[in-house]
Amino acid sequence: MADHSDSHTGDRRSRGSRAGRPDPADLRQLADSPVSLRRIARLFAPHRATLAVVVALIVLSSAVGLAQPFLVRHVIDEALPRQDVRLLLLLVGAMLGVAVATAVIGVVQTWLSTAVGQRVMHRLRSDLFAHLQRQSLGFFTRTRGGEVQSRLVNDIGSMQGVVTQTATSIAANLTVVVGTAVAMVALSWRLALLSLVVLPPAVLLTRQVARMRHRVTGERQRRLADLHVQIEEGLSVSGVLLTKTLGASPRLTARFEETSADLVGLEIRSRLAGRWRMATMNVVFAAVPAAIYLAAGFPATSGGMTIGTLVAFIALQGNLFRPLMGLLNVGVDLTASMALFSRIFEYSDLPVEIDEPATPSRLSRDEAAGEVRFEAVGFAYDAGRPVLSGIDLHVPAGSTLALVGETGSGKSTLASLVPRLHDATTGRVTIDGVDVRDLALTDLADLVGVVTQETYLMHASVRDNLRHARPDATDEQIEQAAREARIHDLISSLPEGYDTVVGSRGHRFSGGEQQRLAIARTLLRDPAVLVLDEATSALDNETERSILATLDDVTRTRTTITIAHRLSTVRNADRIAVLHRGRVVETGTHEELLLLGGRYADLVRGGLQRERVAA
Template identity: 90%
Template sequence: MADHAHSTPAPRQEGRGSRAGRPDPADLRQLADSPVSLRRIARLFAPHRATLGIVVALIVLSSAVGLAQPFLVRHVIDDALPRQDVRLLLLLVGAMLGVAVATAVIGVVQTWLSTAVGQRVMHRLRSDLFAHLQRQSLGFFTRTRGGEVQSRLVNDIGSMQGVVTQTATSIAANLTVVVGTAVAMVALSWRLALISLVVLPPAVLLTHQVARMRHQVTGERQRRLADLHVQIEEGLSVSGVLLTKTLGASPRLTAKFEETSADLVGLEIRSRLAGRWRMATMNVVFAAVPAAIYLAAGFPATSGGMTIGTLVAFIALQGNLFRPLMGLLNVGVDLTASMALFSRIFEFSDLPVEIAEPDSPTRLDRASARGDVRFEAVGFAYDADRPVLVDIDLHVPAGTTLALVGETGSGKSTLASLVPRLHDVTSGGVSIDGVDVRQLASADLSDLVGVVTQETYLMHASVRDNLRHARPDATYAEIEQACRDARIHDLISSLPDGYDTLVGSRGHRFSGGEQQRLAIARTLLRDPAVLVLDEATSALDNETERSILATFDDLARSRTTITIAHRLSTVRNADQIAVLGEGRVVELGTHEELLLLGGRYADLVRGGLGADPAPAMSAA
């Protein structure tokens, strides 16, 4: 599945096994894990049946037209040149040029049509997969490497273009050329054709075996080269060098690197020799088969009165037969590679949507929403045998503030994430204004609930565009007011480009606290009825935090706020404080009430709640 570990492969010098004559083991494993049917692939191309039919017809036509060249050469040698017939010579030479132009034009049209089909299918697959992945739960993305998702969307779907323009068309072209050439050879001389049928297959198979041997050596070489890359990356990075020096592991790593490098010496020599043997075998084949035909043409029993022109034409045809035959021998490899490609794509597109849209969503718009939040007998578990939340009952009346505190792993962030439905409860329910969040459309829920987390994500765009990501129709005045509320307007205005300043990749132009204030402004711009703050002020200095908290206090009068924080200043004024322990609410009350109780909350305050940093109160 998507969360399996994958090592980073070294660059491959061979194609996806197409030259090796043997399917890539990785492709075979992929198909064994996730089989895919040809019928399903065919359905993707069904809307383009007519265009694909034209492409196949053009391939056949191009191959048939190309076969005319040897026959034209025969007439030039046997008729036009011996008789000094200039008019016939001009006609034949013109026909040869016409054949070249026709095959070139047909090839351009065929490439245009096949590429257009591939791009349209690729576009549909890419867009559908992107939309499907957008519907996946947060849990999917925590289990799956980001590079794996990008690889399926970009690399695998991008490589699918080759299935249409290379794999499918090359199979059709090779098959047409082999059949057409064989028929033409028989038409020219059935005797020499019979000799070719005897000599050519063993020669092709010999070359095929040499290619397979080279593939095995090259595969081992690539694996060892990948090991070398890993050793360099791990041993010569800053962190790697620091670890090596502190552990005194430098001699051991050096010896291991030398061993791998020494292995590469032998493998490189074998790889070069295997490649040379392959080229030598092909050269021998290219020389031996025509030599056998020349020899046969010299004996009356096998020549059948053949003319020089017929012999030259036959040799030309035979020379065009070798590569298509090699290509057809690799049909199984190409099909396996293509099927594995589709299998990888379908593996993601078939993932069940854990948090699905309701069939008949209940309407609850922002204008009429009050923001009354209830947790009723809420239970949640990432794994069935390890519950994170157990039987949580909380009521957050509209316009009030709930603070969640507790030790690391107590379930604070998980509980808060259930309100915007980043996860679905395992049992019980979470409701807003009496409506279960599972009955709300995701668009309506995102309008109702705003989330600011400790980890701020800013896109590589202007400040204004980053803010408008929350509300594309926001006016300049609304954007500026949100930034004033987040205490970031003055800083933005002081920049040379103001709100048009490019924040840079992941917001690197701004400090952590400034990024957090931009994230707060982005959320405030949406004016949600429920505001979830997951350590939203953790990167702010004390003065800025006090200023932001004053803003939150003003805003809280018109909205419900659920806060997770590790600072006493953030939680002490909350209407309710829920203390979580081992996934349960162990205490509930105001700051003063819980201090008088002298229980878990009082222990947390004495143990460092409000200190900066406070490890006991880090996010769950």
């Protein structure tokens, strides 16, 4: 499950901005992975001209908007007292023109800034997806479920707000505040000075109330997250099964009730804090104009101000508070935005453990015989803790090698070195004498086909799932691969045949049926080397015998490396290698190893005993 903070990046940014202080999670992120403004600027460098137009439009919109109060002053002080209809029509028309102009400029500015944000987001998203595709299998086993999706979707999606909200709001707020302050001074420097004296304590009071609400809201979000976790853990199929078998229902119900009761109090406090914030802002909005009206009534402070000037000044002052608050939160917005980019760059800077060779050797499927060699191969997931040591094996082209051994002996790890799911730490693995690390990854994928114990089927039709392995495959080739995997008859019996939608993770098919679909998908690629890692583990004995008979026909034309715990899967292999603690301790045929009476004989006796018990 994705971390709660990962899936609510945008929420964090908005909560931090309201509180007037950076979110601690953003500060931790930047401390762990600093990011420079220069690097962010490079992302937007191709769009410099468009961004310059956006900034110019923001300044123009703010400047045009400032004309409105001055037009109102002329209407009140000149057009209305003189009953000058022509001037009145002119001024009213100008007011309407200002409104239309600012609206049009706003639409154009939003269109341009959104277009820039979307293009940058598209480039980032595509580059990050391609970069993550190049990561080794080890990266995905080390990474929490949902974390990759969160950064690719949520973080990059939230980046749109950096352009359309953070950057543009800073420019707009700065322009409005500076322009409004200048206009207020031009109208009445005395009242402008009064506004500047009154505004700081009003802003401070509002920020204090916002911080109080932030604390309550943060606690409410945490308790709400707890509630979601309890619902998921307690009401999922697996959770209900565990609860019933452990008799834990009363305890879970009491815990849920406690969390729900906590949320009642937090929700009330959150609502009250929000109401206090709104009330504070309403008081500020009323108090500042009231002070200005009061000052305008005294000759010492009014300076002979006209009614129109007073109305225009009040209108300007009313437009000052919100952009001023926005500017005070610039630090928070920048911190949140930088943290967002930091999270994205953290993944895009990941080193590629298994990369394309600088000068790849070419070995096409048509040329390949499929001879595989392991030469002094060693492998370690962590330094100083070898999983494989000194592996020397030769698999002639067209032959079958079976890898056997107890759990944790290194069988799957050894097999994974052939398709470069991992790279050997020492030694090398070759196909037809070429180190697999020197082959282009596309060539290697054409040469080596892999079927694992864990099948993965997409939410698409059967045909599309099979064609995923070979996009140019014809329907006849797809059906032939299905026949070889003994799944064609089942597919044909479905109401929609090969157009039947598999469903999420293949839920419409049993485990054995999914395994046969995976085998068909791999056979469709027609690889020179076939790696079967517990590929028949989900099959019943009868289906397994049928599949093995098919694989016997298929493996005559290709090299096969198979891993299995069932004796029936490995006994007919041309050569069997027995692994123990990462080393090959025995090799030979089934009969030779039985006569040897060593570890393989022990494994066979244990395997036969399990088969009899299962039967």
